[in-house]
Amino acid sequence: MTSIATKTVLRLAHVSKTYGEGESSVEAVHDVSMDLDAGKFIFLMGPSGSGKTTLLMLMGCLLRPTTGSVHIFDEAVSSLAESSLPRVRRSRIGYIFQGFNLFPALTALENVEATLNLKGCRGAEGRAEARNLLERVGLAKRMHHLPEDLSGGEKQRVAVARALAGNPPIILADEPTGMLDSKTGRLISEILRDLAHEEGRLVFMVSHDSRITALADQIFNIEDGCLQDGSRQ
Amino acid sequence: MVSIARKNLFHDKIRFAVALAGISFAVVLITVQLGVYLAFRSNVSVLIDHTEADIWITAHGLENFDFGRPFSEKKRYEVAEVPGVAWAEKYFLGFGYWKTPGGSQETVQMVGFDPETMVGAPWSIVKGNPQDVKYFNSIFYDEAETNRLGNLPIGSETEINNHRVRVAGIVSGARSFIQSPYIFTSFKNALNLSFINKGNTVYVLVKVAPGYSVKDVQRRIRETVKDVDVYTSPDFSKKTQDYWMINTGTGVALLAVALMGVVIGTVIVANTIYTSTTEHLKEFGTLKAIGASNWDLYVIIIEQALINSVIGFAVGMAISYLVIQAMKKGHLPVLLAPPVLVGIFVLTVLMCLWSSVLSISKVTRIDPAMVFKS
Numbered sequence: 001m002t003s004i005a006t007k008t009v010l011r012l013a014h015v016s017k018t019y020g021e022g023e024s025s026v027e028a029v030h031d032v033s034m035d036l037d038a039g040k041f042i043f044l045m046g047p048s049g050s051g052k053t054t055l056l057m058l059m060g061c062l063l064r065p066t067t068g069s070v071h072i073f074d075e076a077v078s079s080l081a082e083s084s085l086p087r088v089r090r091s092r093i094g095y096i097f098q099g100f101n102l103f104p105a106l107t108a109l110e111n112v113e114a115t116l117n118l119k120g121c122r123g124a125e126g127r128a129e130a131r132n133l134l135e136r137v138g139l140a141k142r143m144h145h146l147p148e149d150l151s152g153g154e155k156q157r158v159a160v161a162r163a164l165a166g167n168p169p170i171i172l173a174d175e176p177t178g179m180l181d182s183k184t185g186r187l188i189s190e191i192l193r194d195l196a197h198e199e200g201r202l203v204f205m206v207s208h209d210s211r212i213t214a215l216a217d218q219i220f221n222i223e224d225g226c227l228q229d230g231s232r233q
Numbered sequence: 234m235v236s237i238a239r240k241n242l243f244h245d246k247i248r249f250a251v252a253l254a255g256i257s258f259a260v261v262l263i264t265v266q267l268g269v270y271l272a273f274r275s276n277v278s279v280l281i282d283h284t285e286a287d288i289w290i291t292a293h294g295l296e297n298f299d300f301g302r303p304f305s306e307k308k309r310y311e312v313a314e315v316p317g318v319a320w321a322e323k324y325f326l327g328f329g330y331w332k333t334p335g336g337s338q339e340t341v342q343m344v345g346f347d348p349e350t351m352v353g354a355p356w357s358i359v360k361g362n363p364q365d366v367k368y369f370n371s372i373f374y375d376e377a378e379t380n381r382l383g384n385l386p387i388g389s390e391t392e393i394n395n396h397r398v399r400v401a402g403i404v405s406g407a408r409s410f411i412q413s414p415y416i417f418t419s420f421k422n423a424l425n426l427s428f429i430n431k432g433n434t435v436y437v438l439v440k441v442a443p444g445y446s447v448k449d450v451q452r453r454i455r456e457t458v459k460d461v462d463v464y465t466s467p468d469f470s471k472k473t474q475d476y477w478m479i480n481t482g483t484g485v486a487l488l489a490v491a492l493m494g495v496v497i498g499t500v501i502v503a504n505t506i507y508t509s510t511t512e513h514l515k516e517f518g519t520l521k522a523i524g525a526s527n528w529d530l531y532v533i534i535i536e537q538a539l540i541n542s543v544i545g546f547a548v549g550m551a552i553s554y555l556v557i558q559a560m561k562k563g564h565l566p567v568l569l570a571p572p573v574l575v576g577i578f579v580l581t582v583l584m585c586l587w588s589s590v591l592s593i594s595k596v597t598r599i600d601p602a603m604v605f606k607s
């Protein structure tokens with residue numbers, strides 16, 4: 001085993017996850033090890049039910065591995081107490097969901113601002129930062145609209161801006177383009193790529209979409225919970 | 234700060250309106266019932282509370298002020314001998330049958346005081362001179378009882394217990410809501426009109442001399458004067474209030490309706506808050522996934538409860554005010570001191586917080602992993 005390189009942001013060591021117990025148990029992820037570096041735009045691909053979402057949740061401290069460990073920088077997050085996890089999620093990770101998961105009663109700006117508030121950035125500073133983030137994802141003109149008045153692409157831009165709140169080093173996205181047409185999906189993917197390449201974040205994204213794989217720096221394939229050898233580096 | 238709680242509340246306008254209607258309804262029920270209860274409660278002892286005596290001496294075993302029984306007037310002289318007694322006055326209270334001009338009969342309570350000392354006299358005179366009760370069978374009644382007694386103007390005559398009486402004046406503030414109407418006259422007239430034998434009194438009222446403690450004088454009278462009960466005025470007042478409010482069930486009924494208000498309010502509010510939480514479960518899950526602690530979520534739910542209670546209280550109070558004004562026009566009394574209103578506000582907040590308990594336990598159990606399931 002090599003020591004964690006300074007560039008390595010997220011490290012999984014022999015991670016397995018089994019849901020349930022006994023006869024009905026399902027091993028969704030089996031013995032996965034990976035070192036993921038800052039500044040990389042990484043894809044995870046695989047058939048339905050292969051364990052992609054499970055792996056993403058393990059990375060994001062939403063699930064605990066059954067065996068193995070997850071490190072963010074050099075903190076062993078998989079063995080932290082339950083009460084410490086909100087802090088890790090707040091400071092280290094930005095999430096983007098397939099279904100956007102915006103707060104429907106809040107405008108685009110408020111969605112981002114409320115997330116900043118939660119992460120400790122409040123008042124005028126929070127508001128200004130929320131504007132900045134929305135400008136960065138190209139949504140300056142629609143920031144006072146409610147999610148229901150935004151297109152799918154616009155919603156996902158808001159979600160990206162929200163994921164950037166608090167400046168997390170890791171962005172985890174579960175099929176963020178799944179509900180978008182291919183052109184919009186590509187635009188969002190390009191924004192995510194820029195977050196990796198221009199800002200040095202680790203962007204780890206689950207995708208089914210083979211048309212955008214060319215954007216990725218690295219692609220992992222997973223089948224039945226096991227990483228496949230053919231993964232492109 | 235962006236208040237997710239407030240935004241969510243105002244976003245679901247219909248649900249918010251239902252919650253507010255529930256809270257306001259509860260607040261109105263509680264306020265009006267409690268107001269009537271407190272008014273009735275203070276009303277039943279109104280004569281005791283407006284008499285300047287420190288001590289009331291009654292026949293032994295009395296249940297309350299309105300059911301006075303006669304005892305020998307001689308006891309008054311025994312009482313007057315007790316050290317610390319500034320004065321001891323006789324005071325009459327007894328039932329009578331009042332004949333209305335229509336020919337029907339109304340039960341009344343005759344109050345007899347000594348016009349020389351005016352101890353126990355009506356305290357708020359609308360018309361007439363209360364000293365006039367010393368004239369033969371002259372009586373005063375309360376302006377609010379005018380209808381009940383048959384609209385008899387000053388100078389007109391009717392009968393009590395088949396004796397002629399003459400209306401000499403009108404008082405106010407002595408209306409009785411639960412008991413029979415009070416008729417004020419002199420002690421002598423009242424005794425004559427009643428079926429009680431001469432030489433008796435119904436109460437002896439005592440003023441304690443300066444420098445003596447009421448409790449000490451009460452104890453000394455108890456030791457000296459036999460076959461009577463000796464109460465301080467506040468104790469006698471409370472005994473009478475408890476009798477009418479608790480023993481007769483009147484107050485219990487009023488408070489039961491107020492309690493029903495609390496229960497109904499809590500059920501409606503708990504139900505709307507819980508439904509709202511259930512519908513926003515995905516949002517709470519998202520908040521957890523992006524780093525909110527359970528406490529962050531509790532704050533949102535509690536803030537919702539507080540907003541609900543403050544607005545619901547304000548609306549409820551505004552409606553109560555209108556209801557109470559209407560009731561006062563119908564001569565139904567309502568008594569609400571500021572501390573009672575503060576109490577109702579605190580109750581409203583507690584009701585809303587209690588309504589949030591289910592929601593709080595629900596969000597505690599949310600697994601943030603749920604947000605990845607589509």
Ligand SMILES: Nc1ncnc2c1ncn2[C@@H]1O[C@H](COP(=O)(O)OP(=O)(O)OP(=O)(O)O)[C@@H](O)[C@H]1O
Pocket residue numbers: 019020026027028046047048049050051052053054055
């Ligand atoms: N909470 C759970 N309890 C039991 N089994 C689960 C649970 N979540 C997922 N699984 C199972 O684990 C396996 C992997 O599921 P996962 O959601 O990670 O797949 P996925 O690759 O994200 O699929 P998709 O492409 O359909 O989103 C599947 O067989 C699934 O049925």
Ligand SMILES: [Mg+2]
Pocket residue numbers: 052053054174
């Ligand atoms: Mg999935």
